Amino acid sequence: MSSLQRELERAAGIIKKHDYARVVSHYDADGITAAGIICNALIRRGIQFHATITSKLDGHFVQEMGNEELIIIADMGTAQMNLISEILKDKDVVILDHHTTSLRSSPSQSHVLINPNYAWQSSVEKTKPMYGSELCAAGISYLVARLLGDDERGNVDLAGLAIAGTLGDKLPLDRGINGLILDEALKEGVVTPRRGLKLGDGKVRDLILLSTDPYTPLAGNIEKVDEFLSEVGIDGDKRLEELGEEDERRLCSALLSIAGESKMELREEALFGTTYILNSEVVKNALDFMRMVDACGRFGKAGIGIGLCLREEVLVEEAKSLYMVFQNKLVSELNRIEGAKGEAMKELPNIYYLYVQEKGITGVLAGIIAEYISRGKPVIVLNRKDGANEHGGDTKISARCSKNLVRKGIDLAKALEHAASEVGGYGGGHPVASGASIPEGAEERFITAVDRIIGEQIRAS
Numbered sequence: 475m476s477s478l479q480r481e482l483e484r485a486a487g488i489i490k491k492h493d494y495a496r497v498v499s500h501y502d503a504d505g506i507t508a509a510g511i512i513c514n515a516l517i518r519r520g521i522q523f524h525a526t527i528t529s530k531l532d533g534h535f536v537q538e539m540g541n542e543e544l545i546i547i548a549d550m551g552t553a554q555m556n557l558i559s560e561i562l563k564d565k566d567v568v569i570l571d572h573h574t575t576s577l578r579s580s581p582s583q584s585h586v587l588i589n590p591n592y593a594w595q596s597s598v599e600k601t602k603p604m605y606g607s608e609l610c611a612a613g614i615s616y617l618v619a620r621l622l623g624d625d626e627r628g629n630v631d632l633a634g635l636a637i638a639g640t641l642g643d644k645l646p647l648d649r650g651i652n653g654l655i656l657d658e659a660l661k662e663g664v665v666t667p668r669r670g671l672k673l674g675d676g677k678v679r680d681l682i683l684l685s686t687d688p689y690t691p692l693a694g695n696i697e698k699v700d701e702f703l704s705e706v707g708i709d710g711d712k713r714l715e716e717l718g719e720e721d722e723r724r725l726c727s728a729l730l731s732i733a734g735e736s737k738m739e740l741r742e743e744a745l746f747g748t749t750y751i752l753n754s755e756v757v758k759n760a761l762d763f764m765r766m767v768d769a770c771g772r773f774g775k776a777g778i779g780i781g782l783c784l785r786e787e788v789l790v791e792e793a794k795s796l797y798m799v800f801q802n803k804l805v806s807e808l809n810r811i812e813g814a815k816g817e818a819m820k821e822l823p824n825i826y827y828l829y830v831q832e833k834g835i836t837g838v839l840a841g842i843i844a845e846y847i848s849r850g851k852p853v854i855v856l857n858r859k860d861g862a863n864e865h866g867g868d869t870k871i872s873a874r875c876s877k878n879l880v881r882k883g884i885d886l887a888k889a890l891e892h893a894a895s896e897v898g899g900y901g902g903g904h905p906v907a908s909g910a911s912i913p914e915g916a917e918e919r920f921i922t923a924v925d926r927i928i929g930e931q932i933r934a935s
């Protein structure tokens with residue numbers, strides 16, 4: 475039996491012993507779908523739960539869980555292993571995470587940490603990537619949920635949620651264990667593939683107008699969109715699903731060509747390819763599902779996201795309108811940045827960085843800029859108010875870069891973790907996508923440190 479299988483069975487075994495669980499997960503699409511999978515599996519076993527979606531797991535939060543007997547933490551927890559081992563040492567704790575951090579302690583006896591980036595052997599020093607590094611929290615949660623089912627096919631219908639979570643974290647669906655999950659979902663009819671534009675469902679005009687991933691030079695400009703569609707000869711009022719592959723391919727070529735004229739980094743794979751229909755979910759298009767759930771989390775309405783995962787049809791309209799509000803915010807911020815013609819984005823030897831005014835969009839914005847606008851260096855986005863909470867006014871930071879830069883030695887998780895700790899904050903995440911919170915006023919010192927550390931990473935590789 476593989477060590478992953480052993481750990482999954484340990485996690486399922488611990489969960490089955492309880493009739494109540496406290497579930498905590500992260501507020502993005504992967505975190506919410508991970509929690510959604512776990513909540514579905516618990517309901518089906520008759521295990522009651524209290525689920526909380528949060529942007530961070532700090533000492534206060536961990537302390538508050540001291541009265542629970544079973545705590546399931548998804549999409550976070552690895553970075554808080556020290557705290558968890560100390561405060562929750564007598565509790566059953568299951569952590570389903572895929573974030574990397576500088577681990578300082580191994581889980582205690584009654585705790586299970588399933589993180590594809592770490593293998594727990596005889597000592598903490600021996601941690602090394604072991605299995606399924608492509609897995610996200612929703613994928614890991616799905617594997618646990620499968621073992622919580624009543625029979626061999628138990629909970630297989632939850633695979634669509636795992637796929638949506640994987641899309642949310644931009645991890646490959648067809649590789650490694652994710653490929654096995656996808657194969658199972660296809661075989662069981664849980665999802666159906668579709669070739670076409672990766673724009674989601676809806677009227678062609680609206681989709682192009684509000685699309686930010688893929689991002690095109692037409693985003694936010696209705697006149698340009700209408701002019702473009704009439705040149706291509708496509709009725710903007712038609713729904714994308716009605717077009718068919720040939721028209722979608724024509725649209726794709728035309729979008730690629732105007733992106734090329736605007737020197738935008740739009741690649742065909744970002745625009746066109748295989749998308750998935752989630753046959754068991756209340757929102758059928760996997761991209762739409764993922765984007766709606768993500769928007770719910772970012773607006774502090776994660777309960778609606780969890781509701782979607784629990785197949786509450788009545789929540790679809792509200793989730794859709796949150797997604798629309800989010801896209802409008804994003805598009806107007808992107809138009810502002812592009813309109814400022816280089817004034818908004820600053821360049822240092824090893825990074826680009828910019829401040830945004832809108833809360834809750836640093837990660838998404840950094841991702842779009844790093845992918846479609848400035849691919850040459852990592853992009854760091856800061857928001858002074860975003861991290862503010864009852865414990866103080868933090869500045870929230872997100873960093874993103876292309877995989878190509880990671881191949882050149884850049885690791886944003888390490889860069890942000892170290893730079894944040896130099897200025898009294900904390901950070902971490904993944905080599906291509908990481909985040910940090912730092913005290914207000916420390917921004918320029920932090921940026922200088924990130925630039926220096928990334929320079930060191932490039933020179934060391």
Ligand code: C5P
Pocket residue numbers: 500553573836837838871872873900901902903904907908909910911
């Ligand atoms: O918030 P954002 O989307 O930019 O986060 C990117 C990644 O960095 C996420 O995986 C998140 O969990 C991680 N992160 C972290 N510590 C922080 C902020 C974010 O590990 N303080």
